[in-house]
Amino acid sequence: MIRLELSVDTLAGAVAADALGADRVELCAAAVDGGLTPSRGVVARAVRGCHRAEVHVLIRPRGGDFTYTGDEVAAMVADIADAVEAGAAGVVTGALDAAGRVDRAVLRELVAAARGRPVTFHRAIDVSADPLAALAEVADLGVARVLTSGAATTAEAGAALIAEMVRQAPPGVAIMACGGIRPHNARAVLAATGVRDLHAAPRRPVRSAALGADRAGAVGQPGTVGQPGAVGQPGGAGQRVSFASGNPPAGYDRYELDEQAARELRAITAGPFRGTPVDGTPVAGAPFDPAG
Template sequence: MGLRIELSTDTVEGAVTADALGADRIELCSAGELGGLTPGPGLLAAVLARCRRSEVHVLVRPREGDFRYAPSEVDAMLADVRHAASAGAAGVVVGALTSRGALDRPVLADLVAAAEGLPVTVHRAVDVCEDPVAAVETLRSLGVARVLSSGGAARAEDGVPVLRRMVTAAGDELTVMACGGIRPHNARAIAEATGVRDLHAAPRRRLAPSGGAAVDYGTHAVLDEEVARKLVELARS
């Protein structure tokens, strides 16, 4: 079974590691511990300058929290999508919901148009929808390339039945990419149970504090290279 692996990272070093390992795609974001926010232009430029093997797809999310955006936030998202396209990204990752929790079709249509032909992935906003399976038809009609989903559950393992139905509904026009707790020990089983061929993971490990400073600014998480390597190797086996 051929699988494709997308690794999410919020650092240049993480992206370089994912690229060297041979990940099919990199989802580039900032503030990964907040679920990911739009990366700054400097981070994007540094990653694009260093990554040659993996496609770099840019998350466009202006803030943490829900996916119901004010018009001013939508304007910012459109500008970020256009910047990602002009900078040389291979795709963008977006999402928007209405006040009722449905996919915001007009906003998504504008975001797809702003991408100017780049592949668009809709992120886990779809898991908040009342019916993720029905949302697949909306995304197909908008020309979205992929949808990132855990089947409406916290973890893909718990969303297998819904993911399977989403794959069926997507047909050949839309790729369903499973996410949520994807690790080497369960990746193949999830793929076989659902029919997905694309898997998204954000394996991270927290660095130890450097110590010795008068003021403690804490530490940060980085891509877990060991887990990432095992996922890529699994996809190639």
């Protein structure tokens, strides 16, 4: 069985992901900004509402790069303590230095703050100077899981590097593929990479029912790539990776978990997988989704 993690940025999404059988819920805020740390209250309510799935909390104090000041690190440590106290099963975080290497001192502090809860190193690895070297470093510092698109905008485009990371990961460190994973391409990603963990953030636009929402404009198209906000030059990928959506929803509109896509992904990951796509046909790339 493949473990499925669903990324959500609302309480309703967390509860739905749990009901649909996700193994883990990655809980964040502001997915259109690539995901930020959710409030302690949201974490506590999500933990209470998830009866089966583990809740893993994103710890990211701001958008942009992953090189943090001392004050930002202190805030991240405090946020991890809050998440642990609220009942989170683990945290998702990461830090790089100005040269694009893993910031060992910061990551060591963040792992210690988790007090034994598993830490996932997020897609900062995709914009690191050398993702394979970064993998070895985060493993040495006690990270349990690495979230990666293979330094590309989608897991399909980065499949070769993801597969190499699977080969090089030491025992006890899981590689989790992300980046545009949807029901139409999940089997192909599994076949090409050999991962046993998939991370997806399928979303659907939701029109606001608020007074005056009819004047707020049309719902934007989810999962598109904006030109601004590219972060670093990923090692070996030959392209930039953006973590921010260039087309957030208009006015009061928002996105919610696409329950049908999540249901189909759970069916794919829950069944036997023998390492080949069902029909053997190539799968077209999916649009980049900032949260995976």
